Amino acid sequence: MGKIVDRLLLLLYSLIVFVASIIVLCTASGWIPKAQAELTLSHFYVDKNYAYPGICISLIVLLISIRFLFISLRRSRAQSPSIDQRTDFGDIRISMETVENLSLKAAGRSKGVKDLRARVKVNQSGLEITIRTVVDGETSIPELTEEMQSAVKSYIEEITGIPVANVTVFVANIVQSAPTFKSRVE
Numbered sequence: 001m002g003k004i005v006d007r008l009l010l011l012l013y014s015l016i017v018f019v020a021s022i023i024v025l026c027t028a029s030g031w032i033p034k035a036q037a038e039l040t041l042s043h044f045y046v047d048k049n050y051a052y053p054g055i056c057i058s059l060i061v062l063l064i065s066i067r068f069l070f071i072s073l074r075r076s077r078a079q080s081p082s083i084d085q086r087t088d089f090g091d092i093r094i095s096m097e098t099v100e101n102l103s104l105k106a107a108g109r110s111k112g113v114k115d116l117r118a119r120v121k122v123n124q125s126g127l128e129i130t131i132r133t134v135v136d137g138e139t140s141i142p143e144l145t146e147e148m149q150s151a152v153k154s155y156i157e158e159i160t161g162i163p164v165a166n167v168t169v170f171v172a173n174i175v176q177s178a179p180t181f182k183s184r185v186e
Helices: 002-028 034-046 048-076 096-108 141-160
Strands: 082-086 091-095 113-123 126-135 164-174
Touching: 002 048, 034 048, 082 096, 091 096, 096 113, 096 126, 096 141, 126 141, 141 164
Parallel strands: 126 164
Antiparallel strands: 082 091, 113 126
8 A cells, every 4th residue: 555655646746846847947948938937936925826835735745755755765774575573582584585595405405406496475375485497307207396395395394484385396498418429449
């Protein structure tokens, strides 16, 4: 919800800055006569029908500017994505990179896999881990992937204490082995 409000504020802010830029551009380039600009400006001093909307718009732009300043300062302190857990002794933060590396370590224990990559997402039911690999082509792929899924799930749950919702293994390719030729001695 907060992101939607911030996007709407950004849209409103952009429109106000756009209109103000056009007015300044037209005034500076002489497209708006000096007498007309002075007359309009004098209305802000004399006529409350001009002053009150001007004050309201200025306050809105000021508040939106303060909001954007606050957001930019708050996000600059942001740390890398992590999984937060609360225990009796305090808070625990485990970075997503740590979980990815643990997943690679567990998946790498399976024989016949090469070039592993991992991606971790967090949802309400636990972690969703995706492992991308290249296999040697000499081991049964269903058995290999099932073994890898089981190993990753149990290892992550044991080490981090975070439940794993599912482990998806994507076999991208098989390792192409170079043909071997026997040399012939005569």
